[in-house]
Amino acid sequence: MLDPRSLRREPELIAQALSKRGLVFDLDAYKELESSRHDLQTEMETLQHERNEISRTIGQAKQDGEDIEPLRLSVSEIGYRLDVVKQEFGKIREELDAFLLSIPNIPDESVPEGADEDDNLVLRQHGSIPEFNFEPKDHVDLAPDFLDLELAVKISGSRFSVLRGPLAKLQRALTQFMLDVHTEQHGYEEVYVPYVVNAASMTATGQLPKFAHDAFHVEHTEPMYLVPTAEVPVTNFVRDEILSADELPMRFVAHTPCFRSEAGSYGKDMRGIFRQHQFEKVELVQIVSPDESWAAFEELLGHAETILKMLDLPYQASVLCGGDLGFAAAKTIDLEVWLPSQRRYREISSVSNFLDFQARRAQARFRRKAGERPDLVHTINGSGLAVGRSLIALMENFQNGDGSVSIPDALRDYMGGIDSLKLTEIDGQK
């Protein structure tokens, strides 16, 4: 959520800043809502004040044994008026809140202008694109016996997958490797978190109310949601908390499955496991003081890049343009890995600084010094990395002419010391 005070003070400026996203901010609608809110709130509080005053008098009069009937009548008159005003105020408040919750974050100054991903700006590239002396296959053709999409269709439907044997193990190895690097070398605390979260958590990080259709929801005693990313449960660690300054920064790494309905992307990336309803991800989350958030952002980006470098995967870093920027982010840098089958770089990690946008929704605060008023924290997160896509990248970039896949050094200990993997069945052995 944006700061309501700034919005009230300089709505034109904010509307201007939001236009970088290609968003037309409805100034008139906002101003009308806000002025109704102001008038109704003033009226309501004045009536409440009068009621409180008279009620106090009644208490006193009663003790003194005076006649309180006239006072009771006058205050009940106020009560009726108050009920009406309260109801109107509640309605406007709700409308205004819904309005405020649906405004995305303001893009940082360094975010380039642009409409969609074609306008993203490549910052740097790393590693060399592999050249093959044979026709490289995509990940589906590489593992005909161990990637079973038809079986997944039977069990669940399209956009799910069954991994078997060595492929399942390779995915697990990737996950373990990433968790170990982040905990042992980058100073993150590994956390295990719920995969089903409540509406308050989804609202705090920005998935609700606007993007309900992207989430899988579950009916329980109340509506619940399957996590679209570990960002949701982990960032909500600090929801409604007032931390002390020495608790910051907080660095968490979590491995979770992620669930996305992908309702808006029918027909996109249909082949293989690139875009799934369920996929594995290792997520990095930092809760930091506002003064440190840009440094932490760069640092976290570096942590994600380290994984790609250690796996010897060629990648590039791109800063997202205004039109491609996610709802809650002030700035996002995507890491894109080279996929030989597509002959282009594809997203494998997304690192964002949300500044105080999520923190305000979450009421996640900290006290700089004892006795001072609390300040909002800043939140930063990024994939470190998307495991399913790492699996694809590994298979495709390290494939050999005989259909096997080489295992990068960093992963060998996690794969029982082997240096390559056969992904076709031999002699009926799996």
Next chain:
RNA sequence: GGAGGGGUGGCUGAGUGGUCGAAAGCACUGGUCUUGAAAACCAGCGAGGUUAGCGCCUCCCAGGGUUCGAAUCCCUGCCCCUCCGCCA
């Protein structure tokens, strides 16, 4: 699943209809004392909204209700604890 007991400030915990935003203790901050620290003593110390400010309003799990007035009474929901049952 059955039976019972609870949800109050950073924490513990009093408060059962009228200056209660809330006793007390702990923690924390400032001061006195001390060579320094500890102890002791004194003072301060919840959050949000609104206002130029004084101030005013709201918040004692959440949502309704009763009342002139609700932390306090009633209803519903959520959550926690204890015992039994069941289970990985």
